[in-house]
Amino acid sequence: MGLRAIDDRLPRYHRLREHLRAEIRGGRWRAAQAIPTEAELAKTHAVSIGTVRKAIDALVQDGLLERIQGRGTFVRRPKFDSSLFRFFRFQGASGERRIPESRILHLEVTRPPAPVSGALRLSKRAAGIHLSRLRLLDSRPLLLESIWLPRARFGPLLDVDPREFGDLLYPLYEQRCGQVVASAQETLTAEAAEPGLAKHLEIEPGAPVIVVERVALSFDGEPIEWRVSRGPAREFRYQVEIR
């Protein structure tokens, strides 16, 4: 009957689910760390084990937890192998996944253009870090990327030599800036290659290129990175299941 009357009306499994979700996102248990057993959770939250299971079921469904029979239930760090593998066929002949080499072409601190600062929910005057980057496999250019980061979150990145960034940015974000990418929204389009792009990708000007625009979100759903990647259409393939 208190201030939280609304919460009290929700089903118990629902409240427990949201409570666990918040704890996981808040880093209460580290990745690949087992959470308390179902029996323990049932006791500490004063609900039955069936209710605990229903809450956990939903979080497993969401991809936040992973059950392993006989061992426990674990926090699942989003793989995020880089969604490249969803879209582009970078596999070698044997189908193994190879991480493309990354070459930073440019880095500067400026105000992002309006659509980007809008997507990142930044004020018009807020500074951003702009990266442009070429990704290659076997010295063959595969993608040209333009990346924007909020200056306020990613300041520590400026102390690192871009040549030391490595081939994947997300681990760098996490180590240097404590920024973890939890999910992303991508938009696919296609266009004809501009001359400058064609030169970088070593294709004919006007040849078809795939454009992937991505907004990466933190656990809290805050946008923390905006990027657009362009690659030759002939390297591209994407499959979808429709129901």
Place this chain on the structure above:
Amino acid sequence: MGLRAIDDRLPRYHRLREHLRAEIRGGRWRAAQAIPTEAELAKTHAVSIGTVRKAIDALVQDGLLERIQGRGTFVRRPKFDSSLFRFFRFQGASGERRIPESRILHLEVTRPPAPVSGALRLSKRAAGIHLSRLRLLDSRPLLLESIWLPRARFGPLLDVDPREFGDLLYPLYEQRCGQVVASAQETLTAEAAEPGLAKHLEIEPGAPVIVVERVALSFDGEPIEWRVSRGPAREFRYQVEIR
């Protein structure tokens, strides 16, 4: 101990789920028809109501059933508004969905090329029906489609004047041939427009086009249609959520 020892080892909710799935697919209950109540199913299948709920939960998740509290649980016909809307922005200014006009350019009975008969799991000699079709919105060409159907399943289609096909094929398949599309697998690629295609789509030769290759499946998972659709890349936009 019997012949069905394997089945007997599966969990009850699993067996019940598959039993219900088969009944639904077999048309045991018509679309928008309520299935028996949970209590009834529990009694007839000699399991507890909790087990029935778990089986139904999974089918709801799969999109085969729909629960409506206080009324019952209903068979849900897949909408399949045509996945066009997933990929192409056909909406008018107000964002409403409009079905593009369909113009059949060609219809013939021949043997499909090997990749198509492979995808349709047809023998090399089996006959197919080949359609080619242009789709337009406001008399503006949007997609050129090439469609292959197994002759054996779709014979009745040959008795219909192609001008009477209408703007959507799937309802036609169902009414004339009893073939219901339940799901589909699509592959997206992009390429430069061939001159012939460019002429149909009224774009420049070499302009980027999106290619959507689709295999449509029946409830049983049998492939019943193969099609490839090509449209101007500028009309194309597709969004994905990544976790």
Place this chain on the structure above:
DNA sequence: GAGTGGTCTAGACCACGGT
């Protein structure tokens, strides 16, 4: 063998939809 998640039961009460 101890501890974990996985399955299953037989009830109870609640919230909602129609009559």
Place this chain on the structure above:
DNA sequence: CCGTGGTCTAGACCACTCA
């Protein structure tokens, strides 16, 4: 009001993992 699905309980037993 009755019948539906929605939530919840307090157990039971099974299957798996690991020491």
